[in-house]
Amino acid sequence: MIITEQKDFSDILKMLERQKRVFIVGCAQCATLCKTGGEPEVLHMKQRLEDAGLEVTGWVVLDPACHVLGDKRAFRKQREEIEIADSILVLACGNGVQAVGEALNRAAIPGIDTLFLGDIVRANEFQQRCTMCGECILDKTGGVCPVARCGKHLLNGPCGGSQDGKCETNPDEPCIWEIIVERLKADGNLEALEEVTPPKDWSKATDSGPKRLVIDR
Amino acid sequence: MTQMSEGSERSDIQQAKSHLQQTLEKGKFAVTAEIWPAKGANAQRVRNKAAILKGWVDAVNPTDNPTAIIRMSGLVTSLILLEEGVEPVLQLQARDRNRLALQSDVLGASAMGIRNILCLTGDHQSFGKDPQAKGVFDIDSTQMLQAFKRMRDEGLFISGERVKPRPELFLGGAANPFGDPFEARVPRLAKKINAGAQFVQTQPVFDLERFYKWMAQVRSRGFHEKVHIIAGISPLKKARVARIMQEKVPGMLVPPEVVERMESASDPEEEGVKLAVELIQQVKAIEGVSGVHIMAAAWEKIVPVVVREAGLR
Ligand code: SF4
Numbered sequence: 001m002i003i004t005e006q007k008d009f010s011d012i013l014k015m016l017e018r019q020k021r022v023f024i025v026g027c028a029q030c031a032t033l034c035k036t037g038g039e040p041e042v043l044h045m046k047q048r049l050e051d052a053g054l055e056v057t058g059w060v061v062l063d064p065a066c067h068v069l070g071d072k073r074a075f076r077k078q079r080e081e082i083e084i085a086d087s088i089l090v091l092a093c094g095n096g097v098q099a100v101g102e103a104l105n106r107a108a109i110p111g112i113d114t115l116f117l118g119d120i121v122r123a124n125e126f127q128q129r130c131t132m133c134g135e136c137i138l139d140k141t142g143g144v145c146p147v148a149r150c151g152k153h154l155l156n157g158p159c160g161g162s163q164d165g166k167c168e169t170n171p172d173e174p175c176i177w178e179i180i181v182e183r184l185k186a187d188g189n190l191e192a193l194e195e196v197t198p199p200k201d202w203s204k205a206t207d208s209g210p211k212r213l214v215i216d217r
Numbered sequence: 218m219t220q221m222s223e224g225s226e227r228s229d230i231q232q233a234k235s236h237l238q239q240t241l242e243k244g245k246f247a248v249t250a251e252i253w254p255a256k257g258a259n260a261q262r263v264r265n266k267a268a269i270l271k272g273w274v275d276a277v278n279p280t281d282n283p284t285a286i287i288r289m290s291g292l293v294t295s296l297i298l299l300e301e302g303v304e305p306v307l308q309l310q311a312r313d314r315n316r317l318a319l320q321s322d323v324l325g326a327s328a329m330g331i332r333n334i335l336c337l338t339g340d341h342q343s344f345g346k347d348p349q350a351k352g353v354f355d356i357d358s359t360q361m362l363q364a365f366k367r368m369r370d371e372g373l374f375i376s377g378e379r380v381k382p383r384p385e386l387f388l389g390g391a392a393n394p395f396g397d398p399f400e401a402r403v404p405r406l407a408k409k410i411n412a413g414a415q416f417v418q419t420q421p422v423f424d425l426e427r428f429y430k431w432m433a434q435v436r437s438r439g440f441h442e443k444v445h446i447i448a449g450i451s452p453l454k455k456a457r458v459a460r461i462m463q464e465k466v467p468g469m470l471v472p473p474e475v476v477e478r479m480e481s482a483s484d485p486e487e488e489g490v491k492l493a494v495e496l497i498q499q500v501k502a503i504e505g506v507s508g509v510h511i512m513a514a515a516w517e518k519i520v521p522v523v524v525r526e527a528g529l530r
């Protein structure tokens with residue numbers, strides 16, 4: 001899922017400077033699980049904005065926010081509340097903010113920061129696992145991802161800074177290559193460490209440029 | 218426009234083998250040293266460092282934005298060293314450059330007579346003064362070795378485009394016998410040899426036990442005959458440095474005896490030199506060690522002292 005975190009309220013107020021009326025949009029999926037854009041957060045945001053002297057014309061929690069057509073349909077029921085609003089504040093990931101903007105054909109404002117694609121490892125704790133490189137290699141790395149979880153995206157790790165199972169870039173994180181080595185060892189396949197993994201095709205990766213996918217079924 | 222000749226298949230500078238490569242191939246014990254390029258636009262400081270080291274070492278590695286802190290370009294520093302008659306080992310890391318920049322730097326380096334290239338992944342940007350920087354890490358040190366070897370031996374870039382003329386290169390990598398997991402350390406050396414490493418320079422040796430153990434594994438697989446192993450030696454200037462290295466530098470092992478020895482020394486600088494000299498003599502005696510790489514950080518002036526006292530020159 002997409003992991004998000006609420007922006008500082010003062011930053012949100014700055015974005016809403018010189019605005020009087022705000023319509024709030026939340027998301028029933030990832031942002032709800034991250035407690036950034038579910039109904040309780042939307043209502044809490046409404047309260048805080050009102051306390052700060054703004055008028056909240058209405059709110060909705062979309063399911064999900066990142067669905068342009070679905071958003072259009074949902075917004076029909078609240079056309080007026082949306083039209084009188086000076087700003088649309090979206091408590092959903094960056095996709096959601098843009099889908100809402102596209103559905104309404106006007107700029108929407110992000111109330112939360114989109115951090116990473118992650119797993120829920122326990123209640124209230126999320127960890128990054130995949131950076132959407134476009135060509136999954138988990139079959140070769142013992143099922144754990146060095147692209148996302150090695151500080152240097154090494155395909156031929158571990159680097160020289162790996163020590164005591166910790167990553168040199170962040171002692172709070174494990175060296176993912178140590179885990180890969182453990183798994184290879186458990187499979188009796190340590191020789192795999194001697195094969196050179198060739199350069200990766202980063203043109204497939206998520207941040208290499210605009211992407212779209214059309215499926216024909 | 219005048220007709221440009223296609224040129225020969227070889228680079229314009231004819232001498233193919235570097236002095237370092239020749240030294241190692243002759244089986245002579247090699248000495249290299251590291252210098253930290255200036256943190257300012259000043260070539261004279263590099264020339265001064267070159268003057269200190271000239272005649273004492275076989276080659277000098279200018280570090281490439283070490284610990285992710287900006288210093289003068291390693292390529293330019295290498296050119297200044299060449300002008301001063303000191304053979305450089307160009308260090309290139311993957312943090313600051315993608316495959317385009319790296320391969321283009323190699324062409325320029327070879328064209329200007331730089332042969333020795335050390336391929337590194339690089340310290341993570343979070344270590345330095347610009348933790349907000351975007352780390353490149355397009356290809357890693359192993360892939361870099363493989364790419365440069367292919368440029369030299371097959372005349373092809375990573376893309377498959379032809380390189381003409383081909384660069385002349387002596388390729389090296391880093392090896393860290395002190396990092397974890399230990400069982401990955403020799404396979405990783407094997408991987409670098411497979412990729413094209415002709416020499417490796419190791420992280421500084423302080424923990425001899427660990428180094429002996431690593432070298433025994435290296436010899437048991439015959440790798441000391443496939444790659445020249447140059448052991449890192451870091452003369453300590455202050456006791457504090459020893460402690461910081463042990464506690465803060467990832468992938469370093471400094472045994473408590475070493476820290477204590479430095480802490481109880483009446484003259485830490487002298488003790489640091491003594492320790493470095495002892496370590497040189499100890500690693501020199503190990504079968505399969507082909508040289509030492511003296512990493513004195515910004516304390517370059519101590520290098521000739523260490524080299525002389527160790528009886529290397
Ligand atoms: S290899 Fe790529 S797709 Fe697979 S988990 Fe890692 S980043 Fe995600």
Ligand code: SF4
Pocket residue numbers: 149150151152153154157158159160161162163166167168169174175176177178
């Ligand atoms: S310590 Fe491990 S996870 Fe961290 S950068 Fe090095 S190889 Fe990658």
